[in-house]
Amino acid sequence: MIDQKNNIELSIVIPCLDEAETIEICIKKAKKFLLTNNISGEIVVGDNGSKDGSIEIIEKNGARLVHINKKGYGAALMGAIEASRGKFIIMGDADDSYDFSNLMPYILKLREGYDLVMGNRFKGGIKKGAMPFLHKYLGNPVLSFIGRLFFKIKIRDFHCGLRGFRKDSIKKLELRTTGMEFASEMVVKSSIFKLKITEVPTILSKDGRSRPPHLRTWRDGWRHLKFLLMYSPKWLFFYPGMFFFLLSTLFFILISINPIHAKELTFDLHTLTYCGAGIILSYQILSFSFLSRIYAINQGLIPVEKKFLNIFNFFNLEKGLLAGIFIFILGFLSSLNLFMDWRQEGYGNINDLNVSFRVLIPSVVMIIVGIQTIFLSFLSSIIGTIQNIKFLDE
Structure with a gap:
């Protein structure tokens, strides 16, 4: 039921930039989830200019490919979200750190009427080597605390890359940031505009890539903090x-x-x-x-x-x-x-x-x-x- 063009309930959106090592397994897990749970859905990959063969792998595995010319994590996601056809959207990284075959907790919360369902890696579990020490004990806890303090949000993990939402609700927020701070913007504006938000436990695994991640600790941490200050x-x-x-x-x-x-x-x-x-x-x-x-x-x-x-x-x-x-x-x-x-x-x-x-x-x-x-x-x-x-x- 993946290829139905009408009445699609779920679009699984994945941003991609040179993820040839892991994009295939992410697509396969997402396909397995849709088929196993009999969910009418699609897999949409927003490619940000890959040159390592990722595009060919995406097309070979039957996912919808959306070319995003504007650079940045947020830009890739916004382009793919705009092109998606599902009532619900679940977005996740292409590095195989999140399990796309276990998305039912998100679907159930969305069906209950929540507008945004955040993953909580600290409740679900962070496997050994999955998150750098500074991110685990300083960056994420501090930025999440600031977010809760500034915007009165009960979410404990502001920066989880696996999250689900209603497309129509998030579209009304007119999200604008093109970088990593896109994750903060979505949560902050959802709170400001009084959307219904909850979270579910999510397991974070060590990513399957041999290269370093695109995330830069201090640069992207500052961009998140700067965004939180500018919106408060x-x-x-x-x-x-x-x-x-x-x-x-x-x-x-x-x-x-x-x-x-x-x-x-x-x-x-x-x-x-x-x-x-x-x-x-x-x-x-x-x-x-x-x-x-x-x-x-x-x-x-x-x-x-x-x-x-x-x-x-x-x-x-x-x-x-x-x-x-x-x-x-x-x-x-x-x-x-x-x-x-x-x-x-x-x-x-x-x-x-x-x-x-x-x-x-x-x-x-x-x-x-x-x-x-x-x-x-x-x-x-x-x-x-x-x-x-x-x-x-x-």
Whole structure:
């Protein structure tokens, strides 16, 4: 029942780049699974420019071959997924590290209504030599933990290469990354768009190739981490920005009133200056959080939430301008008062620099923050036309 063109339930998708040593056994295992379980399906191989005879082996074994010109793991998968005809898709690597003859746990979960079914190699078992030490005890656990923390996903193995999903559900996510970070993008966006996700135990075996894998530990690890940060403005910008803003503001206010003495240490004007710089810098970081979220929504990278839309509509251009002008005027009037005092001194040396700088530094901070608020209001209005977008909680 593999060759039926209509009413195909499952497409088994395999990315390929010079996998002549193992692609045949993967195709044979996939065929055996379809026949043994009487599943209407197909095997689709997305070839990324193989030159070692892989193409001939694919054609000889009766799998559908899709030529993908754009390089990259993600590009090969996206091309093959687009060409597939199945209601469900199970994707897996072509190195024989995953058992294509044992895919029923994925099918059962998909039939239950799950949109994405992830494999969990740490539950299923990692055979000796199947995963490098750094990947097993550092890379995968750390990146998976960050993913769970940032996106509130209960998946324990973010980067398992064997996973199943509903084609129509994943297609709505408009996945874009072409490299190894494609694996993270699928999980992250599935969570952001509230797809139904689960995982099943999966055994990882040592791959059957004699050559090194395409995966590069540090390069691809950084690409995964970079993707997780870019898709989480809260953790990249908002939380660090808010922490430093509150901390800087607290000490700024306290030192503005009186120096802080701690045994032999005295925190005074120098610390006040750094706290003022901290307020300005953290305010910029918070601005980046707001702007990046607006941009991501308008680009379709993340859905819009009603609570964010309410905040965006409340802090409109006019209110932002008024707030910025008000803060600027406070700083300007404070500076003007200092100038008048200096004028009374005949523009000479200021007698009490300590008192003067306790006014000068807050004045400068307010002037800068006021100007930033004015231009932030304009920029957010320029890039922030949020309309005709489906709400996340509808």
